Amino acid sequence: MNRNDLIPIGTLARRTGLAVSAIRYYEERGLVQSVRTGGNQRRFLRSDIRRLSFVLIAQKLGLGLGQIEQALATLPQGRTPTVLDWQKISRALRGEIDQRIQLLTRTRHKLDECIGCGCLSLDRCALYNKEDRAGAAGPGPRFVLD
Amino acid sequence: MNRNDLIPIGTLARRTGLAVSAIRYYEERGLVQSVRTGGNQRRFLRSDIRRLSFVLIAQKLGLGLGQIEQALATLPQGRTPTVLDWQKISRALRGEIDQRIQLLTRTRHKLDECIGCGCLSLDRCALYNKEDRAGAAGPGPRFVLD
DNA sequence: ATGCAAGCTCAAGCTGACTTGAGGTCAAGC
C-alpha cells in the first residue's frame, strides 16, 4: 500500500541479479507487469523480486519462458501473492524436478545396459528410439530429455 | 573394408532419424567425416550411425555440440571404433548423468526447505544465490543447472 | 539550477542448432 512498495527497474535488477534489459524483455513477454510514473519510468512491486526469482529457478530446470509464464499465471495478477500461493507453485516445480530425476535415472539404467554390450546404436538399444524423436522437432535449441 | 561399408547421406539419415541437412551441418562442425565419390557425393562409414546416435543421446542430456565434439575426439578418427572405445565414451556420459541427477537432487532438497517457508526469493533462500549466476552469463539459451 | 546516473524506446545483433530455398548435378530404372 505504501509508496515504498514500488521499486524502479534498477533496484529490481540488483535484487534479482538480472540485467535491466532482461527485465524489460520479461515484461514485454508478460512474465511481469509494471506501472509507470509521470515521467514514464517503470515501477514494480516488491513482490516481483520473488516472481523473478521463481523465473530464474524454473529456468535453471530448463523450462522455457512460455511454460514459466503459464505457471506464473496461477498467481494473482499484479497483486502481491501470499505465502500459500508461493507454496503451491513451488510444489509444481518440485514435480518437474521429480520427473526429470526419474527420466535421468531411467536413462542411466538404459545406458548401463548399453555399456555392457557396447551397442549405443540400433533398434535393440533401448536408449535410442527413433519414434521418441519423431515428434520432438522444431527449430531452436534442444532441451534436456524432453 | 567392403564397398558396402560406405553409405550415402540419405541412408545415414534414415538410420539415425536425423535430417539430411542436420548431418551436413554436423559434418561442417566436424562431428563426423565423409569421403566423396567421383560425382562429389558424400559417403559415410556404417559406424557413423553409432557416432551420430551418440550425438543424439548426448544432446538429450543437454550437452552442446562443442562438448560432444570433444567427447568424440577420444574415438579413433575416421576409422571404425571398437566396442571398447564405445564403452569408454559411454561411461563418460554416465558420469554426466550422475552429476545431473545429483544436482537435481540437491535442488529438490533446497526447494523442499523453501516450500516450508514459502520464501523463494532472498539471500536466506539457498535456492537462490546471486553469486552462482554472476559468471553464468553470455547470450544464447540457458541450460539446465549448469 | 545543474550535473549525471538511471531510465526510456526502438532497431539491430548474437549464439546455437538447424531448416529452407534456389538453382544445379548424379545415377539407376524403364
Add this chain to the structure above:
DNA sequence: GCTTGACCTCAAGTCAGCTTGAGCTTGCAT
C-alpha cells in the same frame, strides 16, 4: 535416352533469450 529422386552448394531464415547501441528524458543530490 530420359525421367525421377537423391544429392550438391551457398545464402538466408528461424527461434529462443537476451544484449548492445544510438539518441533522448528523468529525477535526485549538491
